[in-house]
Structure formats: C-alpha cells, structure tokens
Amino acid sequence: MSTQHAAVFYGGRDIRVETLPIPEPGAGEVLIRVGAAGICGSDVLAFRGLGPWQHSADKPGRDGHELAGEVAALGAGVTGLAVGQRVAVEPKHLIHCGVCPACEAGRTHLCQRRGYVGDTHVTSEGFAEYDLCPAERAHPLPDHVSLAAGAILDCYACGVHTYNLVETPPGSTAVILGAGTMGLTMGQVARSHGLKVLLTGMSRESLDLAIKAGAADEVVLVGAEDVAGATAEFTQGRGADLVVDAVAIPEITLQQSVELVTPGGQVCVLGVYPVPPRLEPHLAYVKEVSLHWSNSYGTFRGVSEYATALDLVASRTVAADALITHRYPLDRIVEGFVAADEKDRSLAMKVLIQP
Template sequence: MTATVEPTPATMRASVMTGVGALQIEDRPVPEPGAHQVLVEVAAVGVCGSDVHYYRHGRIGDFVVEQPMILGHELSGRIAAVGAGVDPARVGQRVAVEPQHPCRRCPQCRAGRYNLCPHIEFYATPPIDGAFCRYVLTDDDMAHPVPDSMSDDAAALLEPLSVAIATMRKAHVAPGTSILIAGAGPIGVICAQTARAFGAARIVVTDLVASRREKALQFGATEVLDPTAVDVAAIEPVDAFVDATGVPAAVVSGIKAVGPAGHVVLVGMGADEYALPVSHIANQEITVTGVFRYTDTWPAAIHLVSSGAVDLDGMVTGRYDLEHVGEALDSDSDPASLKSIVEPR
C-alpha cells in the first residue's frame, strides 16, 4: 500500500534513446514503489558527459546500450508516493536523488564501498533506465531531503558535485594544499570549486579553450594555463592532480607536475589504455587512482551548496524540455556551455 498527496497518473512521457543518436518520446507506465522505495516526480535533470557518450557512441567501455533506454542520472524532484515501509510524511518532500541501487549484501557493500557493488543498478547505465521522464523510483535512503533555499537545478547538480567531493577526498586536498586540474568542462569547474571549498590554496586549471579558462577563474581557479603554450609538466610541483579530460597527453603531463608523495585522481573518460610515466610515479611515490561514482557524499554536497561554498546555479547555461533532449545532449559543442538542464514536465 502507498501513501500519496494526489493520485499519480497511470502513464508518463519519457525521452527514450532508441539507437545511437536517436531519441523519441514514448508513453511509459508510472512505476509503483516497493516497500522501501519512493516515487519521485522529477523536477530537473542535469546532462552528464556519460549521457552524451551513450547517445553518440552507444557504449562506455563494457557498458553497451543494447535496448531502448532512458538517459539522465543527475536529478531532483518531489516525493509523490511512498512504499509501505516508508514514513508517509515524506510525501511532498523535495529531494535530490542519489542514482544508485546497491545490493547492500556483497563484500563491497558491507565494507562501505557500495559504489563498487558488482550488482549495483545505476540510473542510465545499461540496461537501467534513467530520469529523462516524469517519474522515477529510488530507494528511500537514496532520496536526500534538500532545503527550500536550494533550487531544483542545484539539487540535481549535487550528483556531479558528489563526484568532485569523492575526487577531493581521494586527492587528499586540505587547507593550504595545491592542485592541478586538467579540463575546464563541467566536472573540471566543479572540481575547482570543490578544491577551493576544501581549502586548497593554489588551484591551477588547464584547458585548450580560452573562454573555458576564464570560466574556471570565475569558479575557483587561482590560475589557468593553455597546455599548448605552457609545459604543464614543468610548472611548480603540486600536491595533487585531477584529470577531467581523459586525454593521454594531459594525464602524463599532469602526473609529471605532481611532487613527492602526491596524489593523482583520474576522472575523465578517454582511452581504455595508455602509457604512464612509471619512473616518475615510482621515484616520487605518487599514488594514482580513479573515481567510480561516490559513497556517502550527499550530506557534504548539501552543506557546501547551502553554505554558499559551491555555486551550482551559476553553472547552468541552458534548459530544455523532453522534446529537445537531443539539443541538450549536443549543447556541449558550445564552449560557453557548462551544465544543461532537462525539465521533464
């Protein structure tokens, strides 16, 4: 049995990816929440690079789109109905959705690394549908309440902010440290803001595009570099390097810029394999790791935005409805675009 404010419709509209570069609007059944689930009426969905990659290429590594799928995993909304095991008072609550459903029983889940659960179901990762639609289901504890002072857009963008928080934790960014970030796209800019919020004193951002370098300065960078004009590997050594490009040359030069006992975090999607400067890594005892989503980051993300330490609203550069999801996915071709929002009303 579920509790509702008002009856939910039987069907909803959804933007469905039917093939590489192909989308269509379909009517889909509105799902019913299970005992410990909530039904969220979606308010805003951010467009992520992974959505774009699936749309253009039909796959990311081993994740292949083999059947029609709804994209979108950065979302916020309002709880429209709850399952029998959820407090009915949650109906009507504004929430940001953590878009993953771990099994909660495997060794990785029990160790607190539920992002590495081999059985995880993640929005908009084949074959799981995402949020470019009117309603979605999520586990009740993955629907995080947000304050009324936070916009729907910002609540949706807590998801990429969570990636940045997980990155800064792995990069050991602390007050007074220095960090180099390759790429001034959405994740690079959010990482710059988050590094500042974590107390980094020197935040260097590289990008090929001048307008994006200027954006990075507006959102936390203390200096920006054109990697075609400057030897990034020869800059004053930094404590941490974050790659948000996936470009092998950027990764190699960034690692070489890291000083003794520093940390490297690979975030960007690029080639599956490439050569690394192993002698520098070994001789300087540099730790190299990746980031695969996040665990327990939403409370920190909500605090950073609510306190004003991170500005997510200022990163929104375009809004689209369900009929124009294709345009939203292609908006990254404009260097002035940072984050596009789909409003599935």
Template sequence: MLGCVIHGQGDLRVDTLPVPEPGAGQALVAVRYGGVCGSDLHYWRHGGVGDFRLREPMLLGHEVVGTVVSYGPDATGPAIGTAVAVHPATPCGVCPECVDGRRNVCRDTRYLGSAARFPHVQGGFADHVVVPAEQLRALPEGLEPLRAALAEPLSVALHALRRAGDVRGREVLVTGAGPIGCLVIAAAKAAGAAKVIATDLLPAALEYARLAGADVLVRADDPDDPGWPVEADVAIEASGVAAGLDACLRRVRRGAVVVQLGMLPPGQSPFAGNLVVSREIELRGAFRFDSEFDEALRLLASEAGFDALVSAVVPVRDAEAAFELAADRARSCKVLLDFGA
C-alpha cells in the same frame, strides 16, 4: 508522461510512457530537473559507455531532483510534497567492497540509467520516476531544486578530493575543465586549497573554470604557458585523456598524489609510469561516490557560486537539442533538462 529514452546509437527519443506505480519500499518522485552527464552523451553518441552496450531501450539520466508524490507499501521517507534529490546508486550491501565500507565500487550495484546490467536499470529522465525510498534526500533549507541538480556530479568531485587527501593550503592542478573538472575546482576552493590551476584546450571551458574559482588558467596544448605549475602538491585528472594524466605526473612534486577521475578510453593508455616509481608518486583512482552526496547538498546550500556552471535549462521536449548543446563544450558547461516547464 514524457521520458527521454535512448533506443540505440544516435537514436534519442522523447517517448510517451505510463506513469509508474511505486512498489514495496519505493517512492514515486515528480522530477523537476535532470542534468545531462557525459555518460548520457556516450549512450547517445556511441550506444554505450565503455564495455556497457545498449541491448534495449533505456531511460537515461541519473542526476535528478524533484518532489515526493507517494510511497509504496513499507516505504518511509520525506513527507509527500517535499523537494528531494535522488541518490542514483543502490549498492548490494553484502559484497566484500560494501562490507569494507567502499560501496561506491560495489560489484553488484544498481545505478540509474545504466546498461551495466540486463535488463538495464532505467534512469530518471521522465516526468515521474520510481526509486527506492532510502535513496531520497530532502533538500536542505534554502537550497533551490535547480542548484540541487548539481548534487550528483558535485559528489563525484568531492569523492575525488577525498581520494586526494587534505588540500588545505595546497597547490592543486586540475586537468580538464568540463562540468566535473569545474566542480572539482569549486570544491577544492571550498575545501581551502591555496591555489588551483586549471587546464583545458578550449577558451570557453577555461572561462567556466575561472567562474568556478580557478586561480590560474592554462592552455593544455601550450607546454610553454607560464601558468603551468612547477611542482603542484596534488593533481586531479578530469579530462579522461592520456595526455592529461601525463601532464599531472610531470607537474607534481615528488611524493605527491595524482587522482585519475576522468574515465580513460577502453584498452591500454600510455602514461609516464617511470615517474610513479622514481618520484614515488601515488596514483589513485576515483569512481562515483557514496556518502559524499549528503555533503554535496550541504555545500550547495551554503555556496551560491555553483550557479554559474549551469549554462542552460532546456524543456524535455527539446531533449535532442539539449544533448547537442551539452556535447558542445565550446558553448556549455552543465545543461539541465526541465520536466516542469
């Protein structure tokens, strides 16, 4: 089978690999689509994500959908031949965070395509992948695999909204209109937000934000843009840069909630901390997701508007071209690898 393997910084290869066999409690899935994520791009460009550095070749990918092929001993799940999405996280279940119901911040989790552990947890960018059977989710009726490939990043967006609180009837500022930011916009509108303001530096990204449902588009580098909110009710920072967080803190009302979703660069990041004090702004982090994965599949089954965010579907043999396209935000939003072409 073919697999998209990162061997080191800038060294992405489509390797020929043996088809794996499912072990006890595992399922073998024939992958159809895999979404290229920002973390995949970081491994390709920089050889790591934050403090997680590559120490061995690793299959990338954690946004995957496919079809159940077989099960190993003592494994049960959707019937063979069923179209499924794969939840990429395997929390430990016993750490204080898991016991407290916050499995998304489990201190000993396993996550597809991650170098946080050694040996690394191999990812899902291959023709076939073996995963714990309990991580399979049958696609709801009417949900096509291509749209279902958005389930993982949409889950991230839904968790950020959960951290923000009820957005019904509220004005929401979203800084950063990359794939995650656009999914936050779409999810906020689906949740009943009255007005969503999206900011970004790139016109192409703002156009995707419009397609996602943003009511107002703002050039992030123009402080005089009339679209900037005076006092937004909620802000979600999805750009991963300190300037985005600063804008959120300065553009929300007193007592508002600001959610930091974008992963900031390693080390210290300056921000307007005095505003957190003087305006009693609640600054909350949002990391990955848990049960939101099932919610994401239900939402994708009921809303067709998400399709506009898939900007390209590229055969896995052309994986490097797909990564180059995904890294160019002037040309793309969400790029999918096609393993069934």
C-alpha cells in the same frame, strides 16, 4: 493507466521521446516528478557511441542519473517524506548490498552487486516526467536550494570522493586538467578544503566561468598558454602536490598529469578514458607518483559523500547554480545532447533537461 513522456535510448544519437506508463511506487519507494535532470559526461560518451554505457536498437534503455524533483506519491511504509516535498535523488546504479567485503569495509561504491535489486540491475531514469527511487535515496532539499542545483549533486559527490581519496592538506597545490563540469565542481570542492587550484581548459569562456564560480585561483588556456610553465610558476618550481585528470584525453592527460606532479605527489583520474590512455611508467616510477582512480562515490568514514555534497551546496560553500548554462524541455532532449557534446560551439557547461 496514467502515462508520461520519457526518453528512450536506442544507441548513439537515436533518442526518442515516447509515451510510457507512469510507474507506481512499491513498498519503500517514492515516485518523483522530475524537475531537472543533468546530462552527464558518461551520457555524452554514449551519445558519441563510446564507453561501456551503450544501448542499442535491439536493447533500448532509459537514462538520467542526475536528477531532482518533487515527491509525487509514496509507497507503503515510507516515512520522513511527504507528497510535494522537493528532493534530490541519489542514483540507483549506486545501490549496494551492504554485506559484501567492500560494503563491510565502508566502500559501498565498490559493492560486488552494485546497482542490483535482486537479480535486476537498476538505473535512475531521470530523462522522463516521472521516476521511481528507494525512499532512502531521496534527499530533502532546503528551500533555498534549487532543483537545478539538486540535480547536479552527483557531480559534487564525485568531487567529494576524489578529495577523500587523496586527503591533500590545506595549502597544497592542485592542478586540475579539464574545465568541464567535473573539473569545475572538483575545483570548488578542493578550494573549500583550502587547496590552491590551477585549472586548465580549452575555452576562454569555461575558464572565465571557473574563476567566477570560485573553482580556481588561476587558469590556463590550453593551446595558447604553456601548461607546464604555468604549473611551475604556480608551484614555485616544485610541481603540483595533486593533479586531477578531469578530462581523460587518452593520448595526452594521464602522461601530462605525471609530468606536472611533484615527486612523491598524487595523481587522481576523475574522468573516464574511452580507450586505454598513454602512460610512460618509468617517469611515474622515478617520481614515485601515487596514482588513484576515482570511481563514483559512496561513504567516507561512515558519512555519505552524496550527503556531504548536499551540505556543501546548502551551506553555499560552493556555487552550484553558476555552472548551469543550458536548459531544454524533454521534447528537445536531442538538442540538449548536441549542446553538451559540441561545447566549442554551444559554450555549454552543464546542460539540464527539464521535463
């Protein structure tokens, strides 16, 4: 039996690279030789021992839902793909049943059986040399789109979904809290729709990258500059039409979002709070704020939001490769997670594992 190296997660910072069998694709599946896999913010939360995505010594697991690579083998019945073809992989945890009320309404990301194949919950396992995926979730990449860019299409799809939730018209003002990968991809998507973006962050390096990558019109360094004052100046005293919380600091950013938005405006939470956030609801009531929660992505008006993200990258409307700052081989995956976790020290934006 052929074997591969793969990361196995035993909870928190306990990540071990082990030798495991290379899976064989079943009917309708493809085997992917992983070329790049991104470390997501949810992965970092689990690394810290936070959030709902925990493994343990008793129940170790595999992860890596942001990935791209080459088709290594085709299962029976697969058409439209070829061995050696470069693809981005839409993650398996968003597999949907297609028949529940949410799916029938076109909200496949809210499927009652999201991520289930039969009675088994499945996830992508991109932190490995090989991974399996259903053929329909392997998206061919144009020659000019790198595997690295393909690996972070998941981030862009989240931004696409957030924009589709709010549908703020061109010329509107948006304040994005957080200059991590989700904040910058959201900024790029928002500006592609004609929004004027003010982005806040806690490091000068990430804000400089935001400007360079076309993710913001203006930036604010938190702690050194007044976010409320900058928002007032940016919006000519009105408050922002849209505020996106892409950093999810429980004690700060939801309340701050409500404070920064214009009366009748929209707040959308794109980050994941590890604990319940602080919010004074009276202010949200007085301002009649519309509050949205952006959960992954699915389809919008019948069109795959992941495919829309690929179109944005392939058309060079957004600069994906500009966000990738750190790359590590699989045998240094723990170093990669430390870099993603300690961004003040590493100055990392997007960290990739390249098996």
